[in-house]
Every structure is written in C-alpha cells, then in structure tokens.
Amino acid sequence: MARREKPQLYLRPDEGMIKGVCAGVAHYLDVPVKLVRLIVVLSMFFGLFLLTIIAYVILAYWLEPAPAQETARRYISPARQLERVALQLQDDEQHLRQVERYVTSEAFGLRNRFRQL
Template sequence: MNGKKLYRIPARGKVKGVCAGIADYLDIPVRLVRAIVVLSMIFGLFMVTLVAYFILAFVLDEMPQSVEQGERAPTAHMLLDRLEAELRGGETNLRDIERYVTSETFSVRSRFRQL
C-alpha cells in the first residue's frame, strides 16, 4: 500500500504500538483501529485478537527514526520519473555529440590534426 512498510510505533502506541503502526500503514485514525480491536475482543474473538496482537508485537520491527520523521522510501513512480529525467539528459548529451561529429567543424579539425 503506497510503498509503505508495516511497522509498530511504540512512541504513539499504548501497549506495543501495533495499533498505531496499523493505523499509519492504512492511513486511518488510531482510535478506529483500537475500537475495532476492542470490539473484536468483546464479540467473541478475544483469544484470536489477543494472539494476533502479540504475534504482530514480536514480528513487526519498530519504526526507524528516519521513516518517522517523514523520510519515506521513494515509490516506483518517483524512481521511474528520476530515471526518465536522467535518460533525457543522456539523450541530450548524445545528440550534442552527434551534431558535433557530423558537422563541418569536426571534419575540418580532424583534417588539420592529420597534417
């Protein structure tokens, strides 16, 4: 989803930060995720929810400071845009070289060098 990775965020969490991490990953409010967890525990999925929460608490990595401060990994679209700009620059340089090699100036200079 949007090139994001699922982390747990203990700084914004209550127990281990699993709900905060899920909320950040899905771009929804943390309170909504917590409400869903509590309601699932009340309506008969207590053990399943509890086991899933603790498995996620131990499996998920903590969110690194660089990601938390807004430095996101570049998306595929961003990488393709960067690559396209770089290729355009290379193509422009190649056209300039081709224009010089096929010009009269190049042929005259190369003949003078041969003398």
C-alpha cells in the first residue's frame, strides 16, 4: 500500500472567497470547503466572533500560498475520477467473488466443522 505524504497547510487564494484560509484548511483536513465556511460562520454567530476573526487574520498572514504544483496535483478531472472508481469497483468485485467462492466451498465447511470440535 502506498504511503500518503503528510498534507501541508497552505492558503488557497484561487479557491477562496477572501484570502483562501477556509479553502486551505479544507484541503488540509480533506473536507469540503463549504463545510469549513459553514463552521466559521456558525462559530461567529454562536459567540466566538472575535476569536474566529483573530484566528482567520493570523492564518491569512502566517500561511504561505499553495505552490503551483500542489494546486495542479490536487485537481483530478471527473472522467479520471470515474475511471478510478470503476477500476476500484472491478477490483472489489473480483475480491468479493473470491471470498464467495471460498465461503461456499466444501473446504470452508470442513474447516468450520473442525474448529467446532
């Protein structure tokens, strides 16, 4: 299994509405950007206005913009995503068929009976 590299926290001004802080946090946490924006707005309404603004301003000036290759690497076309999903489904189907073949075989039943003894 390939090891994923540790994500970096960057500003994403090309995807952001103001400075790209929420988009950067969303990419870092691998969640939708709209969810991060919703959390920020709700935190402002529920008594954390000053803390949210301070954290946003600090992150806006502390973080660096995402490198060009980082942004390009993140984008995967919808057609490519569908190809990946189709391949993954084919692999999963093959694995499921192997498991089903084993579970329905006589060897599985025989081993199961021996374990019960």
